[in-house]
Amino acid sequence: MTEYAAAPVVAPTLARQSLFRRLLRNPVAVAALAFLAVVAVVAVVGRWIAPVDPTLSSLQLVVADPSAAHPLGGDSAGRDVLSRLLSATQISIAGALLALVVALLVGVVGGLIAGYYGGLLDTVSSWLTAIVMALPAIVVLLAARAALGPSIWVSMAIFGVLLSPAFFRLVHVSVRAVRDELYVDAARVAGLSDARIIGRHILGVVRAPIIIQSAVLLGIAIAVQSGLEFLGLGDQAVPTWGGMLNDGFAQIYRAPVLMLWPSLAIGLTSMALVLVANAARDELERSAPRPRARRRPAAVSDTRADRPATIVHPDDSRALVTDPDVLLRVRDLVVAYDREGGGSTQVVKGVDLDVRSGEVHGLIGESGSGKTQTAFAILGLLSSGGHIEAGSIEFAGDRLDEAGEGSYARVRGRRIAYVPQEPMSNLDPSFTIGSQLVEPLRVVLGLSRGEARSRALALLERVGIPDPAHAFAAYPHEISGGMAQRVLIAGAVSCDPELVIADEPTTALDVTVQAEVLDLLRDLQRERGMAVLIVTHNFGVVADLCDRVSVMQSGRIVESGPVDAIFDHPEHEYTCSLLGAILEDGDARKPLESHKEITR
Incomplete structure (x- = not known):
């Protein structure tokens, strides 16, 4: 069943018409x-x-009257x-x-x-x-x-x-x-x-x-x-x-x-x-298109096959340093934001993180734990006032944090891609879906317009969009949130990156679409052999998708290791509290009292 039906109708004919035609x-x-x-x-x-x-x-x-x-x-x-x-x-x-x-x-x-x-x-x-x-x-x-x-x-x-x-x-x-x-x-x-x-x-x-x-x-x-x-x-x-x-x-x-x-x-x-x-x-x-209402997030729960049960803690740095397969290596990363009146506030406090080639690594923690700021620091996308105060970020052996914006520009879109949390906010409402997919293909890969169009249509088909030509010609407000997230995933993998950073890729989607997007990410990761760093607060996403997981609290990674080892034998009390918050193995909630009983 097509997802176009889920998108609100927001003056699509007016959006396609030029201003001059509307003035007429x-x-x-x-x-x-x-x-x-x-x-x-x-x-x-x-x-x-x-x-x-x-x-x-x-x-x-001279001052003559009008004449023939x-x-x-x-x-x-x-x-x-x-x-x-x-x-x-x-x-x-x-x-x-x-x-x-x-x-x-x-x-x-x-x-x-x-x-x-x-x-x-x-x-x-x-x-x-x-x-x-x-x-x-x-x-x-x-x-x-x-x-x-x-x-x-x-x-x-x-x-x-x-x-x-x-x-x-x-x-x-x-x-x-x-x-x-x-x-x-x-x-x-x-x-x-x-x-x-x-x-x-x-x-x-x-x-x-x-x-x-x-x-x-x-x-x-x-x-x-x-x-x-x-x-x-x-x-x-x-x-x-x-x-x-x-x-x-x-x-x-x-x-x-x-x-x-x-x-x-x-x-x-x-x-x-x-x-x-x-x-x-x-x-x-x-x-002007009216803003689309956001869907309420829903949790995804699933299981995964057994993995080796060896836990690596942040103070045990030997495995982090000596592993030759590490694609992304973050060491002692400190991210701070300037305060009005002077000084700064640290939001990431000495993070060590390794992501190996071909691995799906989960970065999990509650809101405000610093996981998204860590991802933005890796991408070089910190907001105004934010800066890397200490530490290093290496990608495939190259330091990103020392060389400035130029080093980030050389890898973003080419070797490191990004799947954002809010699909509708990450698509420019002024341009069609197709033009936003074609542009990076032409700039990054140097394809002709025809080649880029063909590749974009193939990508839209691969990510499960039922009518790629329709989606290609549509504006962002004409498609659903789930389809917009598929478009962003297609754009992320379009230039064959080595690493994809996915920041809460299913938060804004309903539970059915969440499962479909997770299946899509898993299949694309296996097909292309790329590494994926998933930033999430959802243990269901981690269990369903990840090989390894790092748990963040208050700007620090408190526990890291293979997923099943963390699930079966968590050692840090914060990890235990997060796992304890999952309702599957807990006591069921008591039934709600009726209105009559409450008012009695």
């Missing part, structure tokens, strides 16, 4: 877009369709008003677009980089943005005109810099909100570079507000440019809407109609941009 269903947006299309066409071809040269003067046309040859009459200098209006549209729109492009380049790029990396770069960028925002725009533009001359292009480029904080603040806040999202970590683990993550996954989140903000700021740029020209601060030889407005105001008593045409151009264009921005915002809010 809005009458107000259609009217505004139609007007802007006309303005765009005029801006491109206006100079060439003008009846006469817009700079040509004639005494007969000159439909809008003449201005105070005897120039054809229609020709100047067509030519001015090109100059005015081009100047406003220049300001917008400069603002986008400075603000968006700066906001993406500062928001993503944070730290000193974030502080300096925010400080510079505050200074730019504090500058009085009109004073800066007047000073620029005095120093550089009355050039519309120079003025608009400077005004673009003054507009850039609007983009910077918008993007910066949005990026800070998503840079620690699980799907961003998943992209890092998949082997994607920072530039690709920023350009694809981070920018994808903020592109909608950028589009809306761009429409609004373009209208502001048109208005400010027209205001400067109206005040006579521009180049009078270049036809602009503001210059025509200035000329019409000077002749307001002789020919007030001269003010009508540039006023309509400025006002209607600005209104149309605002209407499109508002319609786009409404459509994006209406079609």
Whole structure:
């Protein structure tokens, strides 16, 4: 039975349609877009369709009334008003677009980089943005005109810099909100570079507000440019809407109609941009997927064949050091997080851990024991403020902790893969399932688009998805949690890693899907001979899947050894308490009292 039926229906048709197609269903947006299309066409071809040269003067046309040859009459200098209006549209729109492009380049790029990396770069960028925002725009533009001359292009480029904080603040806040999202970590683990993550996954989140903000700021740029020209601060030889407005105001008593045409151009264009921005915002809010409700976790219980009953404790390091089959070796690992006001708090306190090639190793403990932080340290994915304070992490003989982010980037996605706890949070809602599987295959393995697609479809089929083509084209909100976890497992094994770290891979799933996912992990591990480190609080998962287990308490490993040895002869009191909490061998709970007995 397909799992598609379990997924909630969240506006799938709207999610697949482009923003432009959705705007076409809005009458107000259609009217505004139609007007802007006309303005765009005029801006491109206006100079060439003008009846006469817009700079040509004639005494007969000085403040002349409209006629067949000159439909809008003449201005105070005897120039054809229609020709100047067509030519001015090109100059005015081009100047406003220049300001917008400069603002986008400075603000968006700066906001993406500062928001993503944070730290000193974030502080300096925010400080510079505050200074730019504090500058009085009109004073800066007047000073620029005095120093550089009355050039519309120079003025608009400077005004673009003054507009850039609007983009910077918008993007910066949005990026800070998503840079620690699980799907961003998943992209890092998949082997994607920072530039690709920023350009694809981070920018994808903020592109909608950028589009809306761009429409609004373009209208502001048109208005400010027209205001400067109206005040006579521009180049009078270049036809602009503001210059025509200035000329019409000077002749307001002789020919007030001269003010009508540039006023309509400025006002209607600005209104149309605002209407499109508002319609786009409404459509994006209406079609945004609603968050899916999380399933309640359920325990899995099973048994496993007998294994050798030799227990290795953390203080017995001989087996940890001399085993030649060790793939991942962690020694004396200390992970700490900075505290406000100085100092740090240790969350992992001197952990020793070995994972052998082809082995399934369970890292078990209650919530807050430090097991997930240990896994994140191995992956190089500690949250902001977290750092490795002491110890070492070796993978296949190479130190990961000493070489910095570069060493992690060379192994993540290629040799070490990750299966996260929250399947829906680790898939980017802006992209289809297929695109998120294909991207790492192309980046890490260098496959062509066709080869990557074929391999992704084969992987989806292998992990038990009944309709791979449907899942490949679906968005994350269109599939169930169990299917999303299968997709993430497919992505984890897609590049044939030597080690897979699975962090609570079944916690968010119901009991039936849990068993299926565990069977899948076990089968894939046997097929590919890869090592698996499973982080869990569930002894049922350990019993069902693992060869060895390490028990964590309060940031330390208190007992380690083969699974059956730990189950049959636990020696540490914490391990005994965890096993004692399993209800299978304990006394049954008393039946619940009826409501009548309680109220009696």
